[in-house]
Amino acid sequence: MTTTLVETPVGATAPAAAPTGARAQRTGAPLGRASGLTLGVVMLGLSLLVLLPLAAVGAEAATNGWSGFWASVTAPAAVDALVLTVTSSLVVTAVNVVMGTLLAWVLVRDDFPGKRWLELVIDVPFALPTIVAGLVILSVYGRNSPVGIDLFGTRWGIMVALLFVTLPFIARTVQPTLMAFDRDTEHAAATLGARPRTVFRRIVLPPLVPAIAAGAALAFARAMGEYGSVLLISGGLDKTQVSSMYAFSLYESYDFPGAAATATVLLVVSLVVLVGFEIVSHRAGRRG
Amino acid sequence: MADTLAPGRPTPVAGRGRGGRIALRTVGLAYVAILVLVPLGIITWRALSPGLPAFWAAISSQQAITAFRLTAEVAFASVLLGTAFGVALGILLTRYHFVGRRLLGVLADLPMAVSPIVAGLALVLVYGHNGWLGGPFEAAGVDIIYAVPGMILATTFVSLPLVLREVVPVLQEVGTDQEQAARVLGAGGWHTFWRITVPTIKPALTYGVVLALARCVGEFGAVAVVSGNVSGVGQTQTTTLVIAERVQQMEPGAYQLAFVLIVTTVAALLVAAHIRRKDELS
Numbered sequence: 001m002t003t004t005l006v007e008t009p010v011g012a013t014a015p016a017a018a019p020t021g022a023r024a025q026r027t028g029a030p031l032g033r034a035s036g037l038t039l040g041v042v043m044l045g046l047s048l049l050v051l052l053p054l055a056a057v058g059a060e061a062a063t064n065g066w067s068g069f070w071a072s073v074t075a076p077a078a079v080d081a082l083v084l085t086v087t088s089s090l091v092v093t094a095v096n097v098v099m100g101t102l103l104a105w106v107l108v109r110d111d112f113p114g115k116r117w118l119e120l121v122i123d124v125p126f127a128l129p130t131i132v133a134g135l136v137i138l139s140v141y142g143r144n145s146p147v148g149i150d151l152f153g154t155r156w157g158i159m160v161a162l163l164f165v166t167l168p169f170i171a172r173t174v175q176p177t178l179m180a181f182d183r184d185t186e187h188a189a190a191t192l193g194a195r196p197r198t199v200f201r202r203i204v205l206p207p208l209v210p211a212i213a214a215g216a217a218l219a220f221a222r223a224m225g226e227y228g229s230v231l232l233i234s235g236g237l238d239k240t241q242v243s244s245m246y247a248f249s250l251y252e253s254y255d256f257p258g259a260a261a262t263a264t265v266l267l268v269v270s271l272v273v274l275v276g277f278e279i280v281s282h283r284a285g286r287r288g
Numbered sequence: 289m290a291d292t293l294a295p296g297r298p299t300p301v302a303g304r305g306r307g308g309r310i311a312l313r314t315v316g317l318a319y320v321a322i323l324v325l326v327p328l329g330i331i332t333w334r335a336l337s338p339g340l341p342a343f344w345a346a347i348s349s350q351q352a353i354t355a356f357r358l359t360a361e362v363a364f365a366s367v368l369l370g371t372a373f374g375v376a377l378g379i380l381l382t383r384y385h386f387v388g389r390r391l392l393g394v395l396a397d398l399p400m401a402v403s404p405i406v407a408g409l410a411l412v413l414v415y416g417h418n419g420w421l422g423g424p425f426e427a428a429g430v431d432i433i434y435a436v437p438g439m440i441l442a443t444t445f446v447s448l449p450l451v452l453r454e455v456v457p458v459l460q461e462v463g464t465d466q467e468q469a470a471r472v473l474g475a476g477g478w479h480t481f482w483r484i485t486v487p488t489i490k491p492a493l494t495y496g497v498v499l500a501l502a503r504c505v506g507e508f509g510a511v512a513v514v515s516g517n518v519s520g521v522g523q524t525q526t527t528t529l530v531i532a533e534r535v536q537q538m539e540p541g542a543y544q545l546a547f548v549l550i551v552t553t554v555a556a557l558l559v560a561a562h563i564r565r566k567d568e569l570s
Contacts, residue, residue: 028385034477035384042377043392045369049445050398053410056420060413099319106316110309118317120557121324127499127553129506130404131528132546135535139334139543140327147326164323196308218400225403227509228528232535244405244509251409251513260413263406270401 060260072261089223100170130228153235166219173215209284217277335547346541363504374451408513434516442510454496
């Protein structure tokens with residue numbers, strides 16, 4: 001299973017996941033003229049496209065000094081937006097940790113007609129344009145809801161949209177790990193009289209923790225930054241404004257330092273969470 | 289998949305846990321159905337129920353045609369850039385050792401953790417009117433922000449790691465034996481790349497390109513920031529921006545455009561699934 005939609009970060013976990021690959025990496029060739037030139041071009045491109053612009057966000061946020069930055073990020077609207085963003089991202093990640101692990105289990109261990117289609121449907125939220133995802137959610141849970149559930153302009157609506165877009169991350173990260181499992185230990189435990197629940201908790205779950213953590217990190221980071229999928233269902237109200245919408249509104253009113261301050265907070269929270277999950281994943285992987 | 293791989297086939301553990309398995313299956317399927325399948329069905333119905341003439345009118349207006357063309361141009365250029373970047377960096381990360389390689393891998397992954405709005409804002413701050421590099425480009429008469437080049441940059445930013453993430457595991461897995469053999473037999477670097485490396489990573493590469501294409505066609509937030517969302521003369525709205533405008537202005541035709549994108553997405557996923565299955569069988 002080398003090709004999945006969602007994988008753990010390239011540089012961060014590759015050595016842990018493939019020890020032989022890591023050894024091969026270490027003994028890789030030194031740079032020659034052509035490869036050195038390629039590295040230069042890649043570095044230049046990455047700098048111009050990603051690194052320099054992200055640095056510019058930090059610099060713009062610092063335009064009015066620390067007090068200006070602090071005033072921007074502690075403005076009531078900014079705090080409300082951040083609290084909503086973080087809490088709904090956490091809740092959504094928690095729900096999809098459970099449901100994603102369950103779905104991965106169903107995809108790997110269960111067998112029924114149409115299983116392939118289930119895999120396809122799980123991938124849809126990953127590839128669907130976010131604004132289309134937003135429209136999909138709106139058409140079911142918006143005004144004139146055909147199922148009688150009106151979540152327009154509510155925080156529940158935000159949550160449903162985020163559940164939708166983060167659905168594939170955990171399921172698709174856990175699936176390959178579960179697939180590679182040697183099942184002898186499970187059989188042994190079951191033969192020795194362990195109940196299915198005990199087998200799952202004591203045998204199956206511990207080695208899955210790194211994959212679950214990696215998937216959860218991706219899902220959380222995605223939820224933190226979501227814009228398109230939550231825009232329509234939010235109804236543009238203050239109480240349903242997430243941080244990315246708040247940053248966009250500041251940008252549209254030409255408050256660039258304010259928008260950059262909010263963007264910086266979003267970046268920092270995402271990175272802290274990614275690193276945190278990486279540590280959890282690393283520790284669990286070593287213990288397992 | 290379970291038909292081809294023996295270890296994946298479920299084997300009932302001493303006849304127990306069968307009821308539990310059915311329960312889990314029901315919960316999983318219900319969750320996916322409520323969250324994804326039913327909503328997709330409803331949106332399809334909303335797109336098609338006004339009838340074929342309305343559908344045609346929605347997707348053939350001047351605004352829609354321009355949006356489709358812009359979307360295609362931006363997505364094509366971004367996928368090309370992302371593919372070149374992904375393959376080059378993938379080979380560097382797996383075949384060479386140099387100082388800061390691990391850091392480079394992490395940095396290349398960074399766009400996955402960045403909100404599209406932040407990505408767009410970041411590009412405006414560098415390439416915009418008062419941006420760090422905005423001046424020189426402006427002097428040269430090249431518009432980046434509020435124009436197609438900026439939209440390409442934004443779309444490339446958000447889709448950058450997709451191809452890289454697909455080719456790196458394959459490059460790691462196949463190792464360097466064949467490439468070294470080719471070198472020993474006298475093939476040059478360029479020759480080895482085209483005749484050995486490219487055919488090896490072709491399935492993963494195709495898969496990554498399909499995913500990146502789907503992502504680029506659907507990018508919304510970052511493009512909304514850098515494009516200026518101009519409609520009418522000098523339109524910079526891509527398909528996703530037109531959809532948002534039509535919904536927010538209560539104009540008809542949003543569902544029909546969304547349906548076109550849904551069909552495109554599902555087609556891309558089917559192609560990707562097909563490539564993956566062929567790859568696993570071989």
